[in-house]
Amino acid sequence: MSFYLFDLAGVAVFAVSGVLAARDRGLDLLGVIVVAAITAIGGGTLRDILLNRHPLFWITDTHYLTVIFVSAVLTFAYVRVRPPPEHAILVADAVGLGLFALLGARVAEAAQHSAVIVVLMGTITGVAGGFLRDVITAQVPLILRRDIYATAAIAGIILYLLLQSFGLQRSVAFWVGMVTVIAIRLLAIRWGLQLPIIRRSE
Amino acid sequence: MSFYLFDLAGVAVFAVSGVLAARDRGLDLLGVIVVAAITAIGGGTLRDILLNRHPLFWITDTHYLTVIFVSAVLTFAYVRVRPPPEHAILVADAVGLGLFALLGARVAEAAQHSAVIVVLMGTITGVAGGFLRDVITAQVPLILRRDIYATAAIAGIILYLLLQSFGLQRSVAFWVGMVTVIAIRLLAIRWGLQLPIIRRSE
Amino acid sequence: MSFYLFDLAGVAVFAVSGVLAARDRGLDLLGVIVVAAITAIGGGTLRDILLNRHPLFWITDTHYLTVIFVSAVLTFAYVRVRPPPEHAILVADAVGLGLFALLGARVAEAAQHSAVIVVLMGTITGVAGGFLRDVITAQVPLILRRDIYATAAIAGIILYLLLQSFGLQRSVAFWVGMVTVIAIRLLAIRWGLQLPIIRRSE
Numbered sequence: 001m002s003f004y005l006f007d008l009a010g011v012a013v014f015a016v017s018g019v020l021a022a023r024d025r026g027l028d029l030l031g032v033i034v035v036a037a038i039t040a041i042g043g044g045t046l047r048d049i050l051l052n053r054h055p056l057f058w059i060t061d062t063h064y065l066t067v068i069f070v071s072a073v074l075t076f077a078y079v080r081v082r083p084p085p086e087h088a089i090l091v092a093d094a095v096g097l098g099l100f101a102l103l104g105a106r107v108a109e110a111a112q113h114s115a116v117i118v119v120l121m122g123t124i125t126g127v128a129g130g131f132l133r134d135v136i137t138a139q140v141p142l143i144l145r146r147d148i149y150a151t152a153a154i155a156g157i158i159l160y161l162l163l164q165s166f167g168l169q170r171s172v173a174f175w176v177g178m179v180t181v182i183a184i185r186l187l188a189i190r191w192g193l194q195l196p197i198i199r200r201s202e
Numbered sequence: 203m204s205f206y207l208f209d210l211a212g213v214a215v216f217a218v219s220g221v222l223a224a225r226d227r228g229l230d231l232l233g234v235i236v237v238a239a240i241t242a243i244g245g246g247t248l249r250d251i252l253l254n255r256h257p258l259f260w261i262t263d264t265h266y267l268t269v270i271f272v273s274a275v276l277t278f279a280y281v282r283v284r285p286p287p288e289h290a291i292l293v294a295d296a297v298g299l300g301l302f303a304l305l306g307a308r309v310a311e312a313a314q315h316s317a318v319i320v321v322l323m324g325t326i327t328g329v330a331g332g333f334l335r336d337v338i339t340a341q342v343p344l345i346l347r348r349d350i351y352a353t354a355a356i357a358g359i360i361l362y363l364l365l366q367s368f369g370l371q372r373s374v375a376f377w378v379g380m381v382t383v384i385a386i387r388l389l390a391i392r393w394g395l396q397l398p399i400i401r402r403s404e
Numbered sequence: 405m406s407f408y409l410f411d412l413a414g415v416a417v418f419a420v421s422g423v424l425a426a427r428d429r430g431l432d433l434l435g436v437i438v439v440a441a442i443t444a445i446g447g448g449t450l451r452d453i454l455l456n457r458h459p460l461f462w463i464t465d466t467h468y469l470t471v472i473f474v475s476a477v478l479t480f481a482y483v484r485v486r487p488p489p490e491h492a493i494l495v496a497d498a499v500g501l502g503l504f505a506l507l508g509a510r511v512a513e514a515a516q517h518s519a520v521i522v523v524l525m526g527t528i529t530g531v532a533g534g535f536l537r538d539v540i541t542a543q544v545p546l547i548l549r550r551d552i553y554a555t556a557a558i559a560g561i562i563l564y565l566l567l568q569s570f571g572l573q574r575s576v577a578f579w580v581g582m583v584t585v586i587a588i589r590l591l592a593i594r595w596g597l598q599l600p601i602i603r604r605s606e
Binding site: 251252253254315316318319322333337352353 | 458469
């Protein structure tokens with residue numbers, strides 16, 4: 001199944017983003033691998049625990065852990081030598097977000113959950129890894145401040161469901177949804193888009 | 203079943219408290235909704251995962267998510283216009299605590315768990331949402347510092363169990379336990395009650 | 405089964421370490437007990453949720469909670485009177501780490517998981533309680549900065565598996581693995597050993 005390779009690619013991308021997020025936090029090599037792993041499989045793991053899907057995917061198929069380990073060590077070595085290309089990382093992260101959001105939505109869809117839960121589980125799959133990464137490194141999660149991140153995932157998954165209900169083939173809807181997530185995310189970065197921010201009334 | 207409406211009311215109250223806690227953290231609308239949801243259903247979700255009760259209540263009945271969404275958006279809009287009435291919020295939060303603590307205890311009781319686990323699960327249901335809310339907004343959880351919060355839940359649940367063992371009807375014991383939680387919590391706020399605090403010996 | 409008593413001893417040691425970690429955070433008695441409990445049973449609970457082992461050990465056998473409660477209250481009382489002996493604590497914590505790592509590995513081994521998962525689950529059992537303790541008290545987890553902690557667990561578990569594959573009896577391999585974890589951990593403290601730390605390239 002071709003999605004499997006995409007899934008592993010998404011894991012690699014998020015592992016890299018976890019390593020980069022761990023810079024400046026004084027972590028050592030093992031700590032960095034831990035953060036990379038939580039970032040890469042945290043979203044899917046949380047989804048599967050909430051949906052009671054066992055055994056967990058990375059327990060039965062250890063390729064996921066292998067990909068994380070190799071990605072994290074290579075990135076660790078790389079950033080000791082030269083600064084990472086921020087631009088490439090943002091694009092890769094957006095691709096990972098789009099891929100995981102749609103893959104997560106498919107999982108909930110296959111388990112016959114309602115549309116609301118499909119959207120929610122897809123979004124959790126896409127964003128929870130980065131969320132956990134920020135919590136364990138003791139930051140207010142970025143996702144809570146830059147909502148066009150999760151918003152992009154939500155929009156793409158809703159489009160995926162709508163297109164199917166209009167009769168479009170599932171695989172086509174999948175690709176359209178995924179590209180939509182990526183495009184919204186990248187445009188939001190480029191234009192600095194934001195949702196309204198909560199603040200005290202004066 | 204009339205408890206269902208109370209349950210939804212408790213969810214709404216905690217969603218509001220989540221939004222209010224998210225003020226001053228620079229969150230946007232979606233981040234606020236996420237914090238509201240975690241505050242409102244985090245306790246029940248943690249309880250059900252620990253007790254292996256699946257599917258989770260908010261996955262099969264999406265009214266919970268609807269109530270959270272509406273409560274969060276309305277509160278979000280409100281606090282942009284005027285400051286929230288702190289007093290009303292504290293009372294509402296105490297009511298939510300009492301309700302969730304007793305409802306959570308009943309769930310564990312219905313599953314034939316021992317009295318210790320009934321008390322623990324009721325307390326988790328009542329306080330874990332606020333606990334998670336504080337962790338994800340990177341604060342030392344308030345509950346860890348103001349223990350008359352969890353203590354109130356523990357006292358009310360123990361009373362609920364004792365009254366039943368003395369032959370009182372379950373539904374009456376439920377109400378007495380819940381009112382006890384609320385009363386202890388409100389009196390603790392009013393009188394500034396605290397348990398002893400840990401400190402280094404000099 | 406003699407491991408049961410060791411298991412309870414490990415729980416007591418980690419409960420004490422949780423109380424000591426909670427000093428200086430302004431927690432009250434109940435908050436301290438909560439931190440002690442999360443430190444003591446958090447690792448085993450996370451392992452069992454990931455492996456879908458239900459009911460959880462501390463739900464069916466409430467001796468765990470009793471041990472935590474008594475350990476936490478006694479430690480709480482003690483540190484109000486005099487400073488804890490740092491040295492004894494580090495040794496006890498290393499013993500707890502070694503014991504939990506090997507006990508956790510045995511659990512995954514008994515469930516027929518692959519060697520990678522056995523190592524991972526043993527490590528999670530040994531270190532996740534302290535990890536959660538640091539997250540809930542809003543610190544960058546120590547484990548993420550001092551990796552010879554988790555590294556010691558990993559090394560001991562790998563040795564345990566290797567010795568068995570060389571034909572050594574399981575119980576002997578268990579003890580050798582556990583002593584290895586403890587020895588590495590204590591030597592790392594004594595000599596200030598560290599893995600390479602991530603840093604930006606200049």
